[in-house]
Amino acid sequence: MVTTTYQVQGMTCGHCVSAVSAEVGAIPGVNDVQVDLASGQVTVTSEDALDTASVRAAVDEAGYDLVDA
Structure with a gap:
């Protein structure tokens, strides 16, 4: 995990x-x-490390912005 x-x-x-x-x-x-x-923090637990682009696309689809680290 x-x-x-x-x-x-x-x-x-x-x-x-x-x-x-x-x-x-x-x-x-x-x-x-x-x-x-x-805080605006989203904590994700996954089987393997996620591709940041996938997370960014999902957050964008929801109508919000992923802040670059």
């Missing part, structure tokens, strides 16, 4: 959390998604 934390910009409410959780959770190999609305 690999756990990675990403910074997401633009989330302001529970709907935002749900949208990001659903999109990121749909990436193959993802087991768990935890979103901290206050």
Whole structure:
């Protein structure tokens, strides 16, 4: 298992959390998604390391921006 934390910009409410959780959770190999609305951090647990482009695309699909590390 690999756990990675990403910074997401633009989330302001529970709907935002749900949208990001659903999109990121749909990436193959993802087991768990935890979103901290206050900090904008999204912690993803997956079978293997995820391609950042896949995470960025999922966050973008949800309507938010992945902040570059």
